Amino acid sequence: MSDASGLVLPKNYLLVVAAALVDRDGRLLVQQRPEGKPMAGLWEFPGGKVDAGETPEAALIRELDEELGIDVDHSCLAPACFASDTLGERHLLLLLYVCRKWGGVPEARHASALRWVRPVELHGLAMPPADKPLIGLLEALV
Numbered sequence: 001m002s003d004a005s006g007l008v009l010p011k012n013y014l015l016v017v018a019a020a021l022v023d024r025d026g027r028l029l030v031q032q033r034p035e036g037k038p039m040a041g042l043w044e045f046p047g048g049k050v051d052a053g054e055t056p057e058a059a060l061i062r063e064l065d066e067e068l069g070i071d072v073d074h075s076c077l078a079p080a081c082f083a084s085d086t087l088g089e090r091h092l093l094l095l096l097y098v099c100r101k102w103g104g105v106p107e108a109r110h111a112s113a114l115r116w117v118r119p120v121e122l123h124g125l126a127m128p129p130a131d132k133p134l135i136g137l138l139e140a141l142v
Contacts, residue, residue: 014090017060018047019072020080020098020134021106026142027118030125031067031111043115043125045096045134046106056095064102067110071103081137085130094130098141 009015021029030043048063050056057074064072077097085092108114117125119139 009093010091012090014087014092015050015056016047016092016094017050017056017063018045018094018096018131019060019064019077020045020096020138020142021102022098022100022142023116025116027116028122028138028142029068029106030115030117030122030127031108032113032115034110034112039128041112041126043127044131046111057097060097064099068106068114069104069109070106072099073101076101080141081134083130083133085128092130094134096134098138 023029029046031046033040033042033044035041046064046067047060048067050059054062057077060077061072061074064070076099078099080096080098082096083092083094085094106114119135119142122135122138
């Protein structure tokens with residue numbers, strides 16, 4: 001797989017982007033994976049797969065519109081960190097961005113529920129393995 005920068009990833013890699021949406025009170029938005037999806041019931045940061053030929057930022061803007069109905073400008077996405085995890089035969093590379101400004105009110109279009117939480121509360125949520133290493137950084141950033 002190759003992205004717009006020409007980076008070539010092995011075929012078994014899955015490139016995913018996610019956003020740590022931070023509200024004015026310093027809370028983060030997490031969404032619950034719906035029934036019928038892998039890892040159903042777990043809480044995660046909104047985002048999704050990067051399509052072929054798509055930049056990570058373009059993919060995240062698209063995913064946030066599709067999943068939450070919000071409008072995000074490229075300039076409002078700050079790269080924060082990444083996580084790496086094995087998913088069966090594939091390897092997940094998750095790029096996390098912090099976003100503090102968007103248009104619209106997030107709604108659960110593809111999730112069972114949405115929840116605003118303080119960074120420290122993330123430790124008590126059931127989350128996918130790739131999301132857990134991001135919690136400490138978010139506690140420091142927010």
